[in-house]
Amino acid sequence: MKYKHVFGPVPSRRLGISLGVDLVVNKSCNLNCIFCECGATTEIKELRQSFKDKEEIKNEIKNILKELTPDYITFSGSGEPTLSKDLGEIILYIKNELKYNGRIALITNSVLLNDDKVIEEIQKCDLIVPTLNTLREEVFQKISRSENISIENVKKGIEKLSKSDYKGEIFLELFILENVNDDEKNLEELSDFLKNIRYDKLQINTIARMGAEKNLKAVSHEKLISIKEFLEERKVRNVEIIAKLKEREEKIDINTDLxxxxxxxxxxxxxxxxxxxxx
Structure with missing residues (x-):
């Protein structure tokens, strides 16, 4: 069959063989982050909606799982996956109807985690990867370039996820940009906030591919190490630097569509x- 909505498996540094599922159309997001690898957001979308035919998406997942056994099925892609009103239904379809024994991951910018409906829909995920880069409004706006969304949306969303009945893993992502959010004051505020948040890992990351803004600078690995040590000195637990992509011994056949x-x-x-x- 012709695949339009699933993609990969992605060369993922974190998730092994990760089959992507794209629930939104390019580029559908409620932020316009300067480091986004999908490029700039041409039109900010703040309201949840159904972007695609959900039955098509279900059929694609069902069919590809006959050929491929991924480590993760990951909701990500052309924008923010929690904007899709079909997210919860498709998660339940994979778990309950397809009886998928692997893991389901959600990568999110955290904005809609403050929505009770979204929190309800993602309860069956095995891993949620929310982004938290700063707690300072001016830095958040510099990174996200959002007009109607503030850092409070992100902060409250992560707090809500932390306090919810969600039983899966939470890997917080801290994306470090040189001269943007790498100062000690920003890191101090983050460390204080994290003391009251449930998470399993804090993963420090920086630019690996070209972002929406071409002149952004990745911080050095040495700087990432110093940030990790700084956070650990402030009692932040389970901090890790995202490792380089490992080479697979058993390589994957290319499915042209995916x-x-x-x-x-x-x-x-x-x-x-x-x-x-x-x-």
Missing amino acids: FNNMIEKRSYSDEEINKIYKK
Whole structure:
């Protein structure tokens, strides 16, 4: 069959063989982050809606799982997946009807975690990866370039997830940009906030591919190490730096549809591709 909504598996540094599911159309997001690998958001979307035919998405997932056994099915892609009103139904379909024994992950910018309906829908995920880069409004606006959304939306969303009945893992992502959010004051405020938040890992990341703004600078690995040590000195637990992509011993056959869907969303280097796919 022709695949339009699933993609990959993605060369993921965190999730192993990760089959992407894209519930939104390009580029549907409630933020316009300067580091986004999908490019700039041309039109900010704040209201949840159904972007695609959910039965098509279900059929694609059902069919590809006959050919591929991923470590994760990951909701990500062309924008913010929690904007899709079909997210909860498709998660339950994978778990209950397909009896999928692997893990389901959600990668989110955290804004809609303050919505009770969203929290209810994502309870069956095995892993949620929310972004938290700052607690300072001026820094948040510099990064996210949002007009109607403040850092309070993100803060309250992460607090709500932390206090919910969600039983899966939470890997918070801290995306560090040079001269944007890498100062000690920002890190101090984050460390104080995290003392009261339930999470399993705090993963420190920086630019690996070209973002929406081309002049952004990744921080050095040495700087990431110093940030990790600084946070740990302030009693932040389970801090890790995102490792480089590992090469798979058993390479994956390329499914042309899934591969093309993947590279349409963001660019991957030849090195990344060659580490997981057969030539």
